[in-house]
Amino acid sequence: MDGVPRTTRSLPRPLRPALRAVTYTRLLHLLIAAALPLLGAFVLGPDDGPALLGYGFLALAPVPLLAVAAAVPATRVLEAMQARLLLFPGPHAREERREPRLAHTPAVAWSDRGRVFAWLVLRMWLGFVAAVTTAQGVFLAVALTSASQWRWFDSDVLPLPGRWHGAYPLLAPVPVAASLALAWAFGSLVAALAPRLLGPSAAERLTALEERTERLLEHNRLARELHDTIGHALTVAVVQAGAARAAGSPEFTERALRAIEDTGREALEDLERVLRLLRQDAAPPSRRPGLAEAERLVASARGAGAAISAEIEGPLESVPGPVSREGYRIVQECLTNVLRHAGPVPVTVRIAASADVLELSVRNKLPAATTAAAPGPGGSGLRGIRERAALLGGEAVAGPRDGEWRVRVTLPIQ
Known part of the structure; x- marks a missing residue:
């Protein structure tokens, strides 16, 4: 039934992604791509300037390195292999083997290299956003659980009127659910992009059809x-x-x-x-x-x-x-x-x-x-x-x- 484990079929449809392994393998696939901007954030350290400008610099600085990597023909094979393992595991992998949509050969034409470059950049950006939102969601959930011990939480993070401090732990599942929802959305998006950017070109599909004939x-x-x-x-x-x-x-x-x-x-x-x-x-x-x-x-x-x-x-x-x-x-x-x-x-x-x-x-x-x-x-x-x-x-x-x-x-x- 669309690769849904039997133990999760009884759950409401919105809750099923939380118990599916593919949700977390896709998140891992995105976090691996975010290694370069995250490494840059650790190297540069805290910045007192505008946050948007800092995030923009971290997102754009690795782009030249990705262009060099995309020019290597074998990069497409490596990226396709990683996508098969992490984006389409379990029943999805069996479906992928029946109808392969990802390339098995190195890039030959520059148009193929261009699609690999677009894949690397988009994957890195989505991974960077997923890493930031996941980290913020985890931090917010932990902070809400122990908010009564942190006086600054009332005034700086989530001030509540009156004596509602005891309600903070009840809000802890909200950032967790939001993080999981974003992780599922980003994972679904990158899985949809993979066949288009890592799949065989029209010429390669024609060659494969001729070989099959x-x-x-x-x-x-x-x-x-x-x-x-x-x-x-x-x-x-x-x-x-x-x-x-x-x-x-x-x-x-x-x-x-x-x-x-x-x-x-x-x-x-x-x-x-x-x-x-x-x-x-x-x-x-x-x-x-x-x-x-x-x-x-x-x-x-x-x-x-x-x-x-x-x-x-x-x-x-x-x-x-x-x-x-x-x-x-x-x-x-x-x-x-x-x-x-x-x-x-x-x-x-x-x-x-x-x-x-x-x-x-x-x-x-x-x-x-x-x-x-x-x-x-x-x-x-x-x-x-x-x-x-x-x-x-x-x-x-x-x-x-x-x-x-x-x-x-x-x-x-x-």
């Missing part, structure tokens, strides 16, 4: 890779197991088990790599396969019973890494779709690399009974192929033609 895109890419890898491995395993049971040949069963083992091992390696990236593990991720390993991919599909005719042309080793890796995944997804939707039918795979473009073509004969076994245009596999091609500036075309299901992908190399 990049992370989401990376997670989507990893999820698509898991779909391709695990889907391919499971499809090969299911087809191999079904073919081995139908064949009833020990030799074919041995080949099928070997293909299932190899495909499963590759899938486990890809799964470990993706999980390591998702966990942001410090260990370097394993290498992603590229088109140079297309023969292994074709052999795995052949082991599942598909009659594959592969044509590989051009220097695949010179294809840039991103294009080669995405091309491998595209061919893998195409072969997985063939095994899943059409079964062990004749397949023609063509991979051709030139100086400017990479061409990928996968054709398979459609089942004689119906063409509905081919993946539709809304399938996640074909959608993933089109997305991969579009991200690399290429295009992908898929659909039935002349009794075949054809997928043709063109990716620019340069």
Whole structure:
């Protein structure tokens, strides 16, 4: 309930701040900032001049030092850290961690340094006023409690008419309540100023949003890779197991088990790599396969019973890494779709690399009974192929033609 402890919920709302720890941690935060003017007051000692002029001098004298401190980039980090600890403790800290509003990086632009300077000055002034009012409130409460022993109190501090001296101790809670009210007000004000003056700038928020978008895109890419890898491995395993049971040949069963083992091992390696990236593990991720390993991919599909005719042309080793890796995944997804939707039918795979473009073509004969076994245009596999091609500036075309299901992908190399 807004971070209010259960023991204080039964109290009237105006009395709750007096029992909340955040009220006093915020007051401590302000008193720390008032150290410079208070130190100046102790050094200068009592002054018989105008009090307003003395307070003004104490409030303005430390400003040049604060300007120097604000010019140091790390000051923003230190001030933000102190604000998190003292301005937003307890339930407020948990809320702050869910939606950070204070900067975590040093100031870079001079506009950020200017906001830090404004924060330091305003915090010092509010702290100085809070220190003076708190000290005066404590002094007045103590004086009222023992006013009957101090003759000068009647005439100099709070004269009361007649014989009302015994009423002085009854007034002691008034300055205490006023001091607590001012401390709560100053603390709430400085807590409201902190996100505006110590929070990230517009450019930093935009950068953080871009980084978050990049992370989401990376997670989507990893999820698509898991779909391709695990889907391919499971499809090969299911087809191999079904073919081995139908064949009833020990030799074919041995080949099928070997293909299932190899495909499963590759899938486990890809799964470990993706999980390591998702966990942001410090260990370097394993290498992603590229088109140079297309023969292994074709052999795995052949082991599942598909009659594959592969044509590989051009220097695949010179294809840039991103294009080669995405091309491998595209061919893998195409072969997985063939095994899943059409079964062990004749397949023609063509991979051709030139100086400017990479061409990928996968054709398979459609089942004689119906063409509905081919993946539709809304399938996640074909959608993933089109997305991969579009991200690399290429295009992908898929659909039935002349009794075949054809997928043709063109990716620019340069």
